[in-house]
Amino acid sequence: MFRDARIIDMAKEGNTMSGIAQQTGIPFSTVRRAVYEFENIGIIKSTKIGKTVIVRINKNHPVVDSMITTARWINTVMWDPNTFIVDICEKNKIDYAFVGTSKIKYIKNESRNMVQIAISKNDYNRAKKIIQDMFKGIGIKTTEDPRETIGNAMSIIYIKCFPVDDIKFTEYENKTHSNEIIRIKVADEDTERKAMQNSSKEDKMFIPSLVYP
Structure with a gap:
């Protein structure tokens, strides 16, 4: 359908x-x-x-x-996958917070349709499968390699989950395309740093304003 x-x-x-x-x-x-x-x-x-x-x-x-x-x-999901993922996480009781390129989207109010998200280690494997299945279910292809999205922004979404022991976050209000206000969890610096320790150089391609030791 x-x-x-x-x-x-x-x-x-x-x-x-x-x-x-x-x-x-x-x-x-x-x-x-x-x-x-x-x-x-x-x-x-x-x-x-x-x-x-x-x-x-x-x-x-x-x-x-x-x-x-x-x-x-x-x-709408293609251009704002974060909102869809928030809904998935909330409904499935997945502990999460956005990091990297997704964090930039909210703290700098930039338009980005790539997703980087810290997930509690207890939820990590379950969360990855649920997120992949939900996007597949609506006919959207996802990848963990951001290079695959170059020139293909309307046909494939980069979504990368990073496991962390503990998640600390700040909540941001976000207006969806339907003008609904939802609350988004954005990771604090320590959570983000720990999450991005598991990232590759490709994962950091689109976050030049953030530096991770």
């Missing part, structure tokens, strides 16, 4: 199947199969212009609006 919604969203103003695949990170064969299925039931219309096939949604189809709404929510 979530994968299909993203395909529909990418086709709302007209697109090629290869363009949809590139923009979403969904394999071309999957996009092609979905487009053919949607075309058969009238959700998508295709037009051939020379050798190029342009696919476009049928805005009059009754399911299109709900699918676009779903796709917009997924895009």
